[in-house]
């Protein structure tokens with residue numbers, strides 16, 4: 001007979017208020033194999049864990065059931081507790097009576113019945129649990145960072161500093177991301193370039209950081225400690241070793257297109273460096289717009305290049321590399337404004353996004369830092385800023401707050417006044433959100449020192465009138481409608497994850513939320529980890545945030561990656577599939593269903609009636625198996641069993657719940 | 660005028676919610692409806708104020724306003740609202756509350772067959788019921 005102990009947690013009032021735990025314990029004591037049932041206000045606390053440890057010893061328990069919160073929360077905690085008392089950690093079973101019971105039910109009598117049922121199920125399973133042993137496997141001491149905005153740059157530097165090799169992969173021709181586009185930064189107004197470019201140079205010269213710009217992730221295989229990633233380094237059409245960065249090629253190139261870095265407000269050439277401080281300072285040929293590649297004529301750049309660096313023959317390179325850890329830092333895009341016709345974006349050149357405003361005030365931007373109206377290149381006098389464009393909008397935009405726009409709009413109002421003391425900023429807002437160190441003070445300065453006029457209400461329509469723009473809004477504090485004549489209208493546009501974030505997430509096997517932000521493993525306690533072991537998250541790809549928060553999070557993700565890379569070996573999860581060779585018929589129905597390619601075939605030799613016979617059976621690679629259990633359902637003779645979740649265990653659970 | 664607990668849970672509030680099917684609590688007072696309303700200049704209180712007063716249970720004040728009769732039922736506010744509040748429908752509910760109160764139940768079920776025979780369009784009957792039946 002088993003000696004099972006049942007430990008029931010109140011979780012404060014979380015469980016205790018909805019489930020009658022005395023009754024649960026009383027019933028538990030009558031379940032087969034149960035020799036002890038006890039409770040604690042917080043089983044995860046020191047006192048609770050001590051109770052479990054002591055009882056295991058005193059009552060000579062051979063199985064433990066903890067009736068508490070989700071196993072995602074504390075299974076590991078209680079496994080460790082059991083191990084400390086000398087019990088194999090896989091002999092612990094969790095009955096989730098919080099998320100699956102007390103949180104979703106109101107009626108105490110019914111919730112109590114359900115809790116008893118869940119405990120009975122866990123007891124039935126625990127009785128059939130077998131001790132499992134984790135394997136050890138070696139860790140590859142190399143990290144991959146995807147995306148080289150400030151988040152990726154910071155993570156790569158932090159990891160590189162500890163001496164591990166880091167590959168930093170950036171899709172565009174230069175590192176820097178959005179921060180490179182910004183002018184000055186709140187709340188201190190230090191210039192973005194002055195604080196970012198030194199870090200970009202640090203990356204370029206760092207002995208441990210290998211930079212792959214103009215590159216993307218092609219495929220990801222493997223698992224924590226041993227990811228196998230294929231990178232595609234796109235053809236730059238320039239020999240990096242020969243190029244001196246003189247820039248003659250892009251001076252002479254005759255093909256012009258809208259520059260992405262300048263948000264389409266000025267032209268770049270088909271051969272270009274995205275911005276003067278780009279790292280690496282090596283041009284790239286945009287083959288879609290190059291006359292050589294589209295019409296097979298021109299070749300001017302090749303003729304003028306004094307270093308003979310232009311190479312039309314270059315082709316994409318596929319690079320395969322193994323990594324122990326991955327940091328994802330792919331950043332943000334701006335929401336599409338097509339849905340918001342009332343703001344007139346795209347219908348008039350003087351209606352711009354905040355990102356375009358950043359470029360217009362930036363000394364290296366299209367106007368050389370002279371903020372001028374795009375329509376007539378005159379300085380603007382009255383500038384209307386509109387908050388929450390596409391944010392906090394559940395009907396046409398994003399329901400969340402983009403978190404940075406209140407602050408950068410205050411910054412824009414200040415920068416405007418500094419450039420043109422006679423100008424006037426009008427800011428339409430719903431709420432001003434300035435929760436951050438020195439943030440409220442910064443916002444008040446925009447109002448009190450720089451005279452920005454804040455109007456509490458949102459704009460209903462913007463339309464051209466002569467050479468001005470008419471803005472119809474409202475001030476809900478005075479309950480007056482407002483009509484302003486503006487020279488420039490700036491839309492604080494909602495931020496979103498990169499458009500292809502979900503596709504990248506699928507490749508990496510990490511989850512995205514309804515808006516395609518990558519999901520953290522726990523919103524409070526594991527904010528920089530993804531649900532997939534060994535993959536960490538940094539920056540705006542996980543949620544809206546500003547630079548200080550991005551840098552802090554990147555440091556956190558780096559620290560997690562470093563902790564992983566510092567290990568020589570990792571313990572595998574022993575809950576993997578297992579073939580019972582005596583039952584396996586060798587049909588290999590399991591082989592194609594395994595999403596991790598963990599199943600292969602092998603031939604075994606056995607003795608039947610004194611004769612040697614060879615036959616085919618399935619074989620599991622324990623390192624590749626992720627324990628999804630797909631094979632065990634595909635196996636007709638029942639030879640495939642997921643350890644820790646065997647058919648016998650699951651059927652016992654079903655029997656117990658049907659009682 | 661002081662806002663009191665009794666008022667915050669006013670009876671009419673529930674009736675308006677029931678007729679309109681809209682949740683006035685969803686409104687976060689951005690004022691977009693007022694900014695976009697094409698007839699706002701003829702109103703004594705602005706559309707977003709209608710919602711604010713309803714949130715506070717000050718229904719009488721709204722029912723006394725000119726605004727609910729000025730509203731052209733153009734649905735511009737509903738189309739622009741970031742919180743999916745259909746203010747145009749709320750306005751109609753407010754008018755219905757007043758009409759029902761003032762006019763009582765003008766149509767009686769038993770009169771229907773005769774009215775139909777006389778050629779009264781079904782649409783008219785449905786809308787009559789909606790407007791005039793308590």
Ligand SMILES: Cc1cc2nc3c(=O)[nH]c(=O)nc-3n(C[C@H](O)[C@H](O)[C@H](O)COP(=O)(O)OP(=O)(O)OC[C@H]3O[C@@H](n4cnc5c(N)ncnc54)[C@H](O)[C@@H]3O)c2cc1C
Pocket residue numbers: 146147148149150151152169170171172175176177178179182184185186187215216217329330331332333354355358404408411495498504538539540541545546547548550
């Ligand atoms: C108008 C505006 C003004 C702002 N002003 C301020 C300010 O004053 N102060 C402040 O603190 N914050 C400000 N911010 C916020 C700040 O820009 C962000 O917090 C910060 O840039 C986020 O950095 P990131 O590295 O997360 O993202 P990004 O800068 O977007 O970097 C992501 C990088 O990943 C690359 N990438 C994307 N997908 C892939 C892929 N699949 N493979 C490889 N590479 C990929 C991208 O090309 C990019 O280089 C402002 C934001 C805006 C919109």
Ligand code: SF4
Pocket residue numbers: 249252253254255269270271285289290291292293297298299300301302
């Ligand atoms: S070959 Fe292409 S990149 Fe070179 S100068 Fe001509 S158009 Fe420009």
Ligand code: SF4
Pocket residue numbers: 387388389391392400401402403404405406407431432433492
């Ligand atoms: S940060 Fe401010 S402007 Fe941006 S969405 Fe939030 S409340 Fe609106």
Ligand code: SF4
Pocket residue numbers: 685686687688689690691692693706707710736739740741742743744746
């Ligand atoms: S637009 Fe919607 S959320 Fe904004 S004030 Fe009007 S009803 Fe309220």
Ligand code: SF4
Pocket residue numbers: 692695696697698699706729730731732733734735736737746747750
């Ligand atoms: S439906 Fe009424 S309140 Fe709404 S915009 Fe039209 S006129 Fe104004």
